[in-house]
Amino acid sequence: MLDQIVFIAGVTVLGVLEQAYFSLQVIYARRKFSVSPPSTSGPPGFERVYRAQANCSEYFPLFITILWVSGVFFSQGLSSICGLLYIYGRYLYFKGYAKSAHGRLAPLYFSAKVLWVLIGFSALGILGFLCRSYLGLDVVQLASAA
Amino acid sequence: MLDQIVFIAGVTVLGVLEQAYFSLQVIYARRKFSVSPPSTSGPPGFERVYRAQANCSEYFPLFITILWVSGVFFSQGLSSICGLLYIYGRYLYFKGYAKSAHGRLAPLYFSAKVLWVLIGFSALGILGFLCRSYLGLDVVQLASAA
Amino acid sequence: MLDQIVFIAGVTVLGVLEQAYFSLQVIYARRKFSVSPPSTSGPPGFERVYRAQANCSEYFPLFITILWVSGVFFSQGLSSICGLLYIYGRYLYFKGYAKSAHGRLAPLYFSAKVLWVLIGFSALGILGFLCRSYLGLDVVQLASAA
Ligand SMILES: N[C@@H](CCC(=O)N[C@@H](CS)C(=O)NCC(=O)O)C(=O)O
Ligand SMILES: N[C@@H](CCC(=O)N[C@@H](CS)C(=O)NCC(=O)O)C(=O)O
Ligand SMILES: N[C@@H](CCC(=O)N[C@@H](CS)C(=O)NCC(=O)O)C(=O)O
Numbered sequence: 001m002l003d004q005i006v007f008i009a010g011v012t013v014l015g016v017l018e019q020a021y022f023s024l025q026v027i028y029a030r031r032k033f034s035v036s037p038p039s040t041s042g043p044p045g046f047e048r049v050y051r052a053q054a055n056c057s058e059y060f061p062l063f064i065t066i067l068w069v070s071g072v073f074f075s076q077g078l079s080s081i082c083g084l085l086y087i088y089g090r091y092l093y094f095k096g097y098a099k100s101a102h103g104r105l106a107p108l109y110f111s112a113k114v115l116w117v118l119i120g121f122s123a124l125g126i127l128g129f130l131c132r133s134y135l136g137l138d139v140v141q142l143a144s145a146a
Numbered sequence: 147m148l149d150q151i152v153f154i155a156g157v158t159v160l161g162v163l164e165q166a167y168f169s170l171q172v173i174y175a176r177r178k179f180s181v182s183p184p185s186t187s188g189p190p191g192f193e194r195v196y197r198a199q200a201n202c203s204e205y206f207p208l209f210i211t212i213l214w215v216s217g218v219f220f221s222q223g224l225s226s227i228c229g230l231l232y233i234y235g236r237y238l239y240f241k242g243y244a245k246s247a248h249g250r251l252a253p254l255y256f257s258a259k260v261l262w263v264l265i266g267f268s269a270l271g272i273l274g275f276l277c278r279s280y281l282g283l284d285v286v287q288l289a290s291a292a
Numbered sequence: 293m294l295d296q297i298v299f300i301a302g303v304t305v306l307g308v309l310e311q312a313y314f315s316l317q318v319i320y321a322r323r324k325f326s327v328s329p330p331s332t333s334g335p336p337g338f339e340r341v342y343r344a345q346a347n348c349s350e351y352f353p354l355f356i357t358i359l360w361v362s363g364v365f366f367s368q369g370l371s372s373i374c375g376l377l378y379i380y381g382r383y384l385y386f387k388g389y390a391k392s393a394h395g396r397l398a399p400l401y402f403s404a405k406v407l408w409v410l411i412g413f414s415a416l417g418i419l420g421f422l423c424r425s426y427l428g429l430d431v432v433q434l435a436s437a438a
Contacts, residue, residue, distance in 0.1 A: 097184075
């Protein structure tokens with residue numbers, strides 16, 4: 001059982017570590033630019049780091065959720081690889097956004113594409129499972145026979 | 147095994163798609179009202195769309211978490227229906243909030259009620275399981291015998 | 293199967309209840325300080341409550357994710373205890389931050405430490421599982437034999 005989720009679990013831990021790293025960067029930026037809580041506004045250099053972490057936090061639950069559905073219903077291996085790519089894309093997003101607002105765009109498009117792939121995998125996995133279980137059709141087998 | 151979670155997984159994918167849709171709406175609103183990141187303040191029309199998505203993102207992890215606990219420990223069918231209602235409620239919330247701050251209230255109360263139902267299901271499911279496993283009491287059977 | 297996750301599921305429901313409680317506090321603070329949505333700025337007393345809930349919401353997905361990985365791959369009992377400590381730490385954080393910005397610090401460090409423990413448990417659990425499954429090494433047994 002656990003061997004079917006262990007790699008996704010590993011990618012999940014890496015994702016949590018990355019979020020922890022982003023949070024620490026916000027704490028350092030608060031010190032560097034003297035922006036004390038509860039304030040969240042300050043010089044652009046601070047606001048970009050603050051927003052980069054906020055944006056990654058906002059997408060984190062979407063990422064983890066779809067990573068697991070895709071990993072359980074479609075393929076653990078492919079989902080884990082996508083997961084690593086997403087985490088890497090978010091790292092580039094954070095670094096890029098911290099430098100300039102424009103720097104966030106390319107990595108954002110990249111990580112959004114990876115997310116769409118995971119959404120596609122999840123949909124395929126669930127539909128394939130429903131076809132097999134309730135219609136007795138093995139779509140993958142049909143496709144390779146055709 | 148998977149047949150016990152496949153419908154919840156399906157509802158989860160719909161929930162992720164809805165969040166992706168809300169994010170795209172914020173991106174369009176940023177263009178329409180010319181609010182460039184990292185800024186998040188602008189005309190009320192922008193701020194309502196921005197906050198609508200932020201509020202839905204904030205509740206998304208609570209929703210997914212409790213959907214799964216309720217689906218696994220209480221009932222997959224009932225939880226999936228509640229999940230669909232919640233997703234629909236959040237769609238109305240987003241549309242309502244985008245139009246006027248007041249427009250968010252009715253759908254907010256609705257989706258909060260659905261969330262409370264899922265919390266209740268989860269609590270019942272977990273307590274019922276503990277009673278059956280550790281006290282040897284089947285609460286559902288007792289209730290129907292009474 | 294379910295007996296291996298029932299306590300983590302219980303802690304999860306408590307975590308969701310806590311977040312619901314924080315959200316209600318923001319709604320009350322909005323009334324008390326007359327800060328109507330979509331605005332999120334107001335007197336410091338409001339902004340601290342608003343940010344306290346925002347910060348807890350931001351960490352909630354990290355907490356739940358790592359709680360489950362740790363509970364499934366390391367130890368349900370220890371992870372549940374850490375989960376309860378985290379929830380308690382976040383309660384103190386919220387109360388402390390609502391009173392003064394400084395009041396958030398001690399509970400923040402505490403809950404961050406608990407999160408690091410859960411991350412450590414998760415990493416150990418996953419690595420231990422991989423060693424047992426793919427290298428045939430039982431690390432725990434080796435350690436106790438040494
Ligand atoms: N979003 C957080 C990320 C980093 C963090 O967790 N910071 C701690 C220590 S400065 C905190 O309590 N932040 C207060 C807040 O988020 O309002 C922030 O803006 O500070
Ligand atoms: N919360 C996001 C939702 C949409 C989104 O993900 N936008 C992308 C492209 S404009 C982004 O990088 N936003 C920057 C940010 O969130 O600060 C926003 O405010 O923009
Ligand atoms: N983050 C929320 C927490 C509480 C909440 O969910 N409030 C409801 C009723 S006032 C809402 O629709 N808030 C609007 C918003 O978050 O922009 C807030 O700032 O209000």
